[in-house]
Amino acid sequence: MNREPRRQRTYFILLLVTAFALLTIDYHSNGTNSPLHPLEKLVAGVTGPGEKAVNSLVKPITDQVHFGKQPSQVAELQKELDAAKALAETSQNDHRQVEQFDKLLGWPPYYVMKMKPARVVGTGDTLSNDGSVTIDMGTRDGVHINMTVVTGLGLIGNVIRVQATTSTVQLLTDPTIYVTVKNGRTNVGGFVSGRTDGNLDLTQISQTSDIRAKDQLVTLGSEDNQPYVPNVPVGEVIKVDNTPGAATHTAIVRPYASFNALDIVAVIFAPATPFPHVFISPITPPPTTAPPSPTVTPARTSGSVSPSALVSGTSATTTTASRATQTSAPTTTHPATTTSAPQTSAVPTTTHATTKPTTTKPPTTKPPTTKPTTKPPTSGPPTSTSAPHTTPTP
Amino acid sequence: MSWKVALLAALSMFTALLLQRSALPLLGLPGAAPIPMVVLLAAFALVRGPFAGCLIGFFSGLAADLAPPTTHGAGREALLYCLIGYLCGKAAGEVDRTTLAPLAVVAVASAFAVVGNAALNVIFGVVHPSLSSLAHTVPAVVLYDVLLAPFIVPAVAVLVRRLDPEPRR
Numbered sequence: 160m161n162r163e164p165r166r167q168r169t170y171f172i173l174l175l176v177t178a179f180a181l182l183t184i185d186y187h188s189n190g191t192n193s194p195l196h197p198l199e200k201l202v203a204g205v206t207g208p209g210e211k212a213v214n215s216l217v218k219p220i221t222d223q224v225h226f227g228k229q230p231s232q233v234a235e236l237q238k239e240l241d242a243a244k245a246l247a248e249t250s251q252n253d254h255r256q257v258e259q260f261d262k263l264l265g266w267p268p269y270y271v272m273k274m275k276p277a278r279v280v281g282t283g284d285t286l287s288n289d290g291s292v293t294i295d296m297g298t299r300d301g302v303h304i305n306m307t308v309v310t311g312l313g314l315i316g317n318v319i320r321v322q323a324t325t326s327t328v329q330l331l332t333d334p335t336i337y338v339t340v341k342n343g344r345t346n347v348g349g350f351v352s353g354r355t356d357g358n359l360d361l362t363q364i365s366q367t368s369d370i371r372a373k374d375q376l377v378t379l380g381s382e383d384n385q386p387y388v389p390n391v392p393v394g395e396v397i398k399v400d401n402t403p404g405a406a407t408h409t410a411i412v413r414p415y416a417s418f419n420a421l422d423i424v425a426v427i428f429a430p431a432t433p434f435p436h437v438f439i440s441p442i443t444p445p446p447t448t449a450p451p452s453p454t455v456t457p458a459r460t461s462g463s464v465s466p467s468a469l470v471s472g473t474s475a476t477t478t479t480a481s482r483a484t485q486t487s488a489p490t491t492t493h494p495a496t497t498t499s500a501p502q503t504s505a506v507p508t509t510t511h512a513t514t515k516p517t518t519t520k521p522p523t524t525k526p527p528t529t530k531p532t533t534k535p536p537t538s539g540p541p542t543s544t545s546a547p548h549t550t551p552t553p
Numbered sequence: 554m555s556w557k558v559a560l561l562a563a564l565s566m567f568t569a570l571l572l573q574r575s576a577l578p579l580l581g582l583p584g585a586a587p588i589p590m591v592v593l594l595a596a597f598a599l600v601r602g603p604f605a606g607c608l609i610g611f612f613s614g615l616a617a618d619l620a621p622p623t624t625h626g627a628g629r630e631a632l633l634y635c636l637i638g639y640l641c642g643k644a645a646g647e648v649d650r651t652t653l654a655p656l657a658v659v660a661v662a663s664a665f666a667v668v669g670n671a672a673l674n675v676i677f678g679v680v681h682p683s684l685s686s687l688a689h690t691v692p693a694v695v696l697y698d699v700l701l702a703p704f705i706v707p708a709v710a711v712l713v714r715r716l717d718p719e720p721r722r
Contacts, residue, residue, distance in 0.1 A: 174631075175636070185626025206620035209571045282575070282622065284573035285667065290624075293574070293622040
């Protein structure tokens, strides 16, 4: 009778020591090269789909029940959600359609930047909140590590782990990740990292250039577009910390994306080729006008969708009316949200949602945000390329 | 601990983990979300003692460590839950079998979970939780968990005794 509790205490201490050993092992070997990685994959392979299932079960209920949130906030979030859903629908369409267009028109690869929508199915709980979320897309959907993840409003993070049907996204607000950014006004680079209050810290090395409140930041882009594609809206400077004599300029940035109710996000499937940083610069050589013209005939012979559907859905209504109207919207949305200058970041989502059914010409949705230098390049080239094709379309 | 009880523990802890990760945060409860895993763990430990408590705690904690979307290393929650399971089991022998005793155990366990997790975060984590955030989190978690306890603790007790009426001592 006396030996049993003692043996149990030994087991307890053994377990504690094991836990501590695991802690130190994983603490030193960071992430994927940890010896526990296979076990982690196993657990993630079970819990990921489980989270997906539970989320889809409770989502209809929790959409209705909100404790402790102001009604206005709920409405606001709902609006964001609707906009994001609209974006998600269109971008999913876009992914397939643009792929076809890309082949047909022989566009430069950097235009293939596209999104695949995903849902956030798991977040951190009270005890383990690591500034990361689970999304319902994995290797089966083509997701791999270091892909950029955005919402309709801007950058939220990048994929750090993938399983078969789910993956983990490290959020921008995590203090351990640094994102290189570019000031939209001065074009000066810097980096942001998360703060505990949900905002970001901006550090700008350059002494010659200042930071002002309301400066808008976009991603500078990473090598091979991993983990960050360039020109994704990140946030807006809300408070500048100008310490005299400091080696760096620092400021506090409010991210465009809202992190407290993430639902629909989009993973950017970017090509490995470098993105030209022309989108944001004033001089934009239109390289896209030349290549498409020789491929006009192949585009038409394929018959299914004419390139004119890209821009003006109305002109292509003869052949594929329904698809044309669908495709015209995505092409306007996806370059805008992913590559546009920060000015458009907050506005476009709502405009996309509203303009989507009408399918007006893409440039008309842009001008409200008055920055003539940056906006046209994003949507301009497709317009100019496909404009010639509209006439020969049967 | 019979395999039936082990299976029950595994299934219920897994369900609690999934709820914690993908359902409870969506409710947007003020303060913090409840931690049903702690309530369940306390319930099992109260019925089956410290050994079962630390075993269930360790493995469910390990699962919580490795389940997405956590990115911190393994071991942190395993350590925490193992401790909580053991201490709750110990408490089961000490406290009288009254109605309020299990509630008190759950309350203390929940507070311990949050504070202990914060302490482990300070030592091993990158994000250091502030004391002011703890002041919000601890009362909220204790309140929600104590509200959950009257449903979970008796249910676990009844189920465990039905599955394995004769605990091997």
